[in-house]
Amino acid sequence: xxxxxxxxxLPAPGTPSKYVDFFLYASAAxxxxxxxxxxxxxxxxxxxxxxxxxxVWGLPALVKLVxxxxxxxxxxxxEDPE
Amino acid sequence: xxxxxxxxxxxxxxxxLPKKMVGQISWFAIFFGDFTPDFLAKFWVYxxxxxxxxxxxxKPYQWHRGWPGMGISHTLFFxxxxxxxxxAWKHNRAWTIGFLLGFAAHVLxxxxxxxxxxxxxxxxxxxxxxxxxAYAATVKGGKYLDAAAYYSSLGFVMDLFWFFVVLGSWRxxxxxxxxxxxxxxxxxxxxxxxxxxxxxxxxxLYRGVFFYGVCRMIAWTTWAHVVARPVINGVEHHxxxxxxxxxxxxWVQHVTLPQVTPWIVLPVALLLLGAVxxxxxxxxxxxxxxxxxxxxxxxxxxxxx
Numbered sequence: 140x141x142x143x144x145x146x147x148x149l150p151a152p153g154t155p156s157k158y159v160d161f162f163l164y165a166s167a168a169x170x171x172x173x174x175x176x177x178x179x180x181x182x183x184x185x186x187x188x189x190x191x192x193x194x195v196w197g198l199p200a201l202v203k204l205v206x207x208x209x210x211x212x213x214x215x216x217x218e219d220p221e
Numbered sequence: 222x223x224x225x226x227x228x229x230x231x232x233x234x235x236x237x238l239p240k241k242m243v244g245q246i247s248w249f250a251i252f253f254g255d256f257t258p259d260f261l262a263k264f265w266v267y268x269x270x271x272x273x274x275x276x277x278x279x280k281p282y283q284w285h286r287g288w289p290g291m292g293i294s295h296t297l298f299f300x301x302x303x304x305x306x307x308x309a310w311k312h313n314r315a316w317t318i319g320f321l322l323g324f325a326a327h328v329l330x331x332x333x334x335x336x337x338x339x340x341x342x343x344x345x346x347x348x349x350x351x352x353x354x355a356y357a358a359t360v361k362g363g364k365y366l367d368a369a370a371y372y373s374s375l376g377f378v379m380d381l382f383w384f385f386v387v388l389g390s391w392r393x394x395x396x397x398x399x400x401x402x403x404x405x406x407x408x409x410x411x412x413x414x415x416x417x418x419x420x421x422x423x424x425x426l427y428r429g430v431f432f433y434g435v436c437r438m439i440a441w442t443t444w445a446h447v448v449a450r451p452v453i454n455g456v457e458h459h460x461x462x463x464x465x466x467x468x469x470x471x472w473v474q475h476v477t478l479p480q481v482t483p484w485i486v487l488p489v490a491l492l493l494l495g496a497v498x499x500x501x502x503x504x505x506x507x508x509x510x511x512x513x514x515x516x517x518x519x520x521x522x523x524x525x526x
Contacts, residue, residue, distance in 0.1 A: 160421070164428075168436055175440045176448060179365070182437050184256070188429025196422030212419040 160195070167194035222259070222285070222356065223330050224371055224441070228434025229383035230326045231255050235403070236390035239502055242318065244402045249410055250307075250316040252430060254323025257303065258331075262291035267364045281358040282476045286336045288346040295331055296342040297493065300324035312515030314508035315406050318501045325497040329490050333379060335468055336478055337486070340493060348480040351487060352468045353379070355475050366473065369445040369461040372438075374469040380438050387431065396420075399427050 171190045175181035181190075200210045231251050238246055266285045268277015278284035286292040293299050300321060308317045331338050337350025357370035371377065392398050404411045414423055446460035453462070453472045464470035 164432075168432065171432075171436050172440045172443070175436065176444050179440075179444070182440055184430075184433060187433025187436060188426065191429045191432045192418070192422055192425045195425035196418055199421065211417065212415060 159199075163195045163198065164191075167191050170194070222263075222334055222358065222367075222371070223376065223379060224368070225380040225434035225438040226330055226376075226383040227255055227259070227327055228430050228437075229380070229387045230330060231323060232387045232393050232431055233383060233390065234322050234326050236387070236393035238322075239498065239505075242501075242505060245315055245406050246322070247313075247315040247319040247407045247410075248403045248427065249407055250319025251323035251326075254300070254320035254325075255327045257300075257320075257324060258294045258327050261294040262286075265291070266358050267367075268360070275360065277360065279360065281360065282336045282356055282478065285358065286331075286338055286348060286356075287478050288339060288342065292339050292346075292348075293342060295328050295338040297325060297328055297340065297497070298342050300328065308508070308511075312508075312511045314505060314512045317508065318505055319406075321497065321501055325494065329494055330379075332486055332490050334376070335475055337480060340489065345481075346479075348478045349486045349489065350477070350480050350483060351490075352483055355468055355470065355473050357473045359474070362473075365449075368441045369449060369451070370470055370473045372442045372445045373461045373463050375465055375467070377438075377442060378465065380434075384435065384438070394428055394431060396424055399424055403427060 167190060171181065171187070171194075181187075203210050231248075234251050234255075235246070235248055262285050265278050266281040268275055270276070278290075280287075283292075284290045286295055303324070304317050304321045307313070307320055311317075328338050328340070332340065332349050333351050333353040334356040335350055335352045335354070336356040337348040339346055340349040341347070354374035354376040355370060358364075358367045362370075372380075387393065411423060414426065418426065446463070449460055451458050451461050462470065462472060464472070468475065
């Protein structure tokens with residue numbers, strides 16, 4: 140007999156959504172490729188990885204900043220909301 | 222030389238570590254090992270222009286892979302020396318072996334172009350090359366011609382090959398793999414970076430090299446075959462012509478250095494790859510006590526200061 144199904148636990152606050160992540164990675168790739176075809180100095184081993192970090196981490200961080208929420212990761216033990 | 226293949230092989234090495242090293246080899250060490258040969262040699266290969274004067278190697282291929290020149294940066298001997306230095310400095314086997322594997326991957330991949338690498342340096346200064354594609358870094362053509370030639374030849378296929386090797390081990394790119402195999406091998410570096418970046422940022426940093434490899438492969442290929450309008454032998458082309466024949470493309474001058482017969486290159490390269498893994502496996506056990514002592518000594522020093 141299978142166990143009774145439990146409701147899936149809610150993601151912890153700040154847990155990245157798969158769809159948002161996919162959008163961020165895809166848009167980072169499209170913008171980087173498009174711009175670098177015509178600005179080849181962008182095709183550099185520092186700029187490339189930095190572009191991804193700036194896009195995937197920087198954009199959400201910017202949104203947090205606009206909403207006046209902390210950008211830096213919390214330090215120490217994370218309290219359980221329950 | 223290889224382009225995005227060097228980015229992909231970092232993840233391929235990470236995904237195919239010997240069982241006993243899984244979760245214990247530093248990903249950063251593999252990255253720096255793979256990155257060091259070109260970091261040391263490539264800047265001067267293309268050089269730069271200042272006030273109408275070109276500063277750089279007069280014979281890029283000689284500088285990049287030859288002796289005399291920086292060809293030593295593409296030898297297993299040099300990689301072993303750096304590993305000895307890392308071990309002597311930190312007594313950290315995760316970094317020493319990681320660097321060795323990344324470095325070896327770079328040196329062995331580069332035997333594919335028409336210049337190859339000095340595999341048996343310092344016993345021999347002959348280059349070992351499979352001539353799979355033409356080495357195309359020239360003073361006049363610079364980086365652009367080099368990229369166009371690479372992404373019109375079997376070099377492009379080489380990039381695709383390594384891309385699919387990584388896709389075949391796609392778990393290496395997942396959050397779970399990063400959490401369970403990559404972070405535990407390098408907890409201090411990742412936690413230090415974690416002061417500024419949250420998990421999403423750290424994961425992007427880890428995936429960044431793969432991202433760069435994919436994007437540069439697409440961008441250079443698109444530029445070379447869609448955007449560029451090269452004039453070859455007096456004829457303007459819409460994009461550089463493809464040439465997937467051995468030692469292609471036909472439209473770049475073939476340069477070579479004194480080398481061994483290509484027939485023995487593949488078996489010897491595979492033998493050396495096996496030897497590197499054997500040495501890494503053997504040293505891994507022997508380095509354990511040294512690593513533990515070094516960690517204990519570091520902890521003692523931290524407590525006393």
